Amino acid sequence: MKDRIYKSVVLVSFLILLLVQLRLTYNSYVLRDRDYSLKEKTLINDEYGRSISDDKVFSGGGKIIDSVLSRNMPALKQTYLTNRTAFNKLSQRVSDTLLTELQKESSMDSVFRSIVKRNGLDANLQYLLTFQQIEVNFDTKIGNITIFDSKTDTQFKADQKTPYGVIIDGTLTNPTIQNRVTNLSVSGKLVYDFRITFNLFVDPPGRTLKVAYQMLPTFSLVALCIIIIVGINYYTYISWMRQKKETDIKSDFLNSIKHEFNTPITTILVASKSLHEDEVLNDRNRVNALVHIVERQARRLHSHINQMLEISEINNNINLEETDLNYEVLTLVNDYKIKVQAPDSLTFDPHGSEILIMMDPFVFTTMLQNILDNSFKHNHSDVKMTVLFITAHNGGYILHIKDNGKGVEEAIKEKIFDKFFRAGKDNTVSGLGLGLYYVKQCLDIHGWEISVRTALGKGTEFLVHIPAGQRADSINH
CATH class of the missing domain: 3.30.565.10 (Histidine kinase-like ATPase, C-terminal domain)
Structure with a gap:
């Protein structure tokens, strides 16, 4: 029972320590991943903001957005106020038209490459530009009305959509919060107010491996620490089992030696006591029998003692x-x-x-x-x-x-x-x-x-x- 309790305590303690180590390592990885190329992301964000300071999404993007929305704003307001089903269909059609035009006329590739070259950044950097949301406002009392967001059904295929909206341009395949450089919401005023939201993601290829490589010393130390902990636990357990075994063996030995020595000693004492009795001393046969008993038991004791002595002397006299x-x-x-x-x-x-x-x-x-x-x-x-x-x-x-x-x-x-x-x-x-x-x-x-x-x-x-x-x-x- 004690063995099982000891094993359980050691195992639970080790698992808790292992989970703590893995959790700390994971948190370190997340922090390193989040802060990876932080300087470059800040630089790209500033440069991108300056490149479209008088425009939207990319150079020339504002004209496309204004053109599509301005000619559809009256119809959107009319259907919204009179027929919500027609409004939803019109919103989807307008969104698809706008996003298709932005994809077709995108100049983002030249804008991004210009930023990279101008600032001496890694030429292997990849980007992804996504269009996330369009909101219009016909009346301040009604508030903003969403005609498109990342959850809206569109004509675009799955490979053209992300959780952050429809892809406008770029080749980056894994947009995440960690590699998002820009998340902008830009307002405008045509016949009515509108607001658009878009994202820019930038990352070098093989980012995960690069972060993991930077974390290699930490991973190595954690692995070494786990190995040492396993070794210490194993050594402690083996030592405990060995000591327990030795204790059990010594206990058995003491019980055995008590039995093996007490029996002849008790017999000798009883026989010796009997030899003091006059009745026994006057009977030669009983005296001889008792003497033989003492001699036999003494030899038994002598045999046990010699056996133990032989163990200690065996290597000295060969x-x-x-x-x-x-x-x-x-x-x-x-x-x-x-x-x-x-x-x-x-x-x-x-x-x-x-x-x-x-x-x-x-x-x-x-x-x-x-x-x-x-x-x-x-x-x-x-x-x-x-x-x-x-x-x-x-x-x-x-x-x-x-x-x-x-x-x-x-x-x-x-x-x-x-x-x-x-x-x-x-x-x-x-x-x-x-x-x-x-x-x-x-x-x-x-x-x-x-x-x-x-x-x-x-x-x-x-x-x-x-x-x-x-x-x-x-x-x-």
Whole structure:
């Protein structure tokens, strides 16, 4: 439960921090995009205003607007006052005529290029001129009447219209608030008052990429920051899990050592107390039995203490010598068979030829004995069987130790060599969780490797991999 809460808190914290970073980055991009070429836009706006100071939209545009509107103003007023349906149709026809004339007679291209050349601006700048709204005023009491805006149905195709009105001239394809240079509303007076609104957009090609390129250092720092945050969170989580694992292992070890040490100590204390009783002292057989109990439990304590000491001393006293692998295994198996009671069995099938390798016979024997102890101690079969044999592999050899025990779960197979690790919490099986750890240490100092084949209910097979051509000076100890 605590693991899930910790993971959830870490994940939520990381997502919040990530969203904040992305939001700040996006806001920085928007600000940079808005202010991009601000000086150039201000310059173009001023120059464009001076170029049409006595005109509308572009040079000659005012005459076109005056001509179309002046001849239609009386009809527009009449239909507006008498027939609104006819007024709407007439408004659309007048708007289409006006915009078509403006497109046909546009001189905006020469006006814009003149501004660019005169001020030494980027020759690749693109522009777009749009006509957004026309309003007329027949009577101050009625107020302004819109006969055209960007939402009005017109004869123009979709590629000739934008959210900012109908395109009059220009090649810019993405008009936005950010690249709008001018938004002008100009009033005029013919037979009646009118007001027109138009827009000029200017932008270099590839603006988005250029802004993104300018933001590259910021993007890089944000990415680096996110990577560092992910790394810190991951490292913190892994460290926490490792510490938790070590705490659990130490707790298991303390519980195990308490059980393994308390049992013989308690037995020795009880036996010792009994030896003080006159009734017991007068019975030779009871004294011998109690002495044997004390001796057996003392040996058990001595075995546990030696096992822990062997772990700390293993790297300090290593004496390698050329030894026949068949002989060492056979000697140990013959000695170990004394502890194996029928119908249980321990067998060894020697390799067909002599195998001379560099090893420390004592360390090797202790290591192999630990594996055999495990194969019988954790085997709950009615008939316990362990088989040893040697096979050749890639110029080297593999020592197989195979039993018919309960097997090991796949999830913990890689953990069985960890210090103090014990598979399961069965206190009926003695041990401190050091046996297989000692095995791994012995193999490491010899430069050998070990692998495990196992399946629940089908037993376990340990494979000790001994490389070919090993020499005493090639072993790291």
